[in-house]
Amino acid sequence: MCIRDMFYIETTMRRPLAAGRRALLIAAFMPLAAAVWAEPMVTIDNMEDLAAWHTGGQSEARLSAERTIVNEGRQALRFDVKINHRADETIEGQKYPKGWPRVERNPIPPLDLSAVGGIAFDVYTLSSRTAMPGSSLHIILRNAGGGGWSSNLGQLPIGEWKHFRLGFSGFPRDSIEHWQFFLSESDYADGDEASFIIDS
Numbered sequence: 001m002c003i004r005d006m007f008y009i010e011t012t013m014r015r016p017l018a019a020g021r022r023a024l025l026i027a028a029f030m031p032l033a034a035a036v037w038a039e040p041m042v043t044i045d046n047m048e049d050l051a052a053w054h055t056g057g058q059s060e061a062r063l064s065a066e067r068t069i070v071n072e073g074r075q076a077l078r079f080d081v082k083i084n085h086r087a088d089e090t091i092e093g094q095k096y097p098k099g100w101p102r103v104e105r106n107p108i109p110p111l112d113l114s115a116v117g118g119i120a121f122d123v124y125t126l127s128s129r130t131a132m133p134g135s136s137l138h139i140i141l142r143n144a145g146g147g148g149w150s151s152n153l154g155q156l157p158i159g160e161w162k163h164f165r166l167g168f169s170g171f172p173r174d175s176i177e178h179w180q181f182f183l184s185e186s187d188y189a190d191g192d193e194a195s196f197i198i199d200s
Contacts, residue, residue, distance in 0.1 A: 122200065
């Protein structure tokens, strides 16, 4: 990990970070007024280098660097999707015409987020639609030893940034080997176009 990598990972522990992790401390927050310790915030990807990111292989999905609409730094990750209810996605031998276009990253080595309590990031949405569906976009984290976490980001506003600060549920996260942003084509009409700009 390096200090300016994107997802803001927020701890929920009431103790200082270990010496080896203090270099990653860039912010703090206090979710509870009575909390004894500030909640440290670290970052693991700021989208300044997208070499580790790729699409899930769906024909509807495209990944690129966005350098005009940026929340912080020089660039953001841009995830473009054109919904196609006639193009099958094959998963474990089964074909799904309404699939799950996505962008994903598989950290090497896996990330140890066992001391971490949440994640924060920003999304800017563009679309051919007049309003986004109630389930516009989702995020998933998966642990190498089994278990995972996901969140439905709800109805995203078009033409503006939305900040997310999501708490983790209790799942094993000592070896995060995969995370992704995805949408379900069944939530959209055939031919819809949507772009998600993801930044810190």
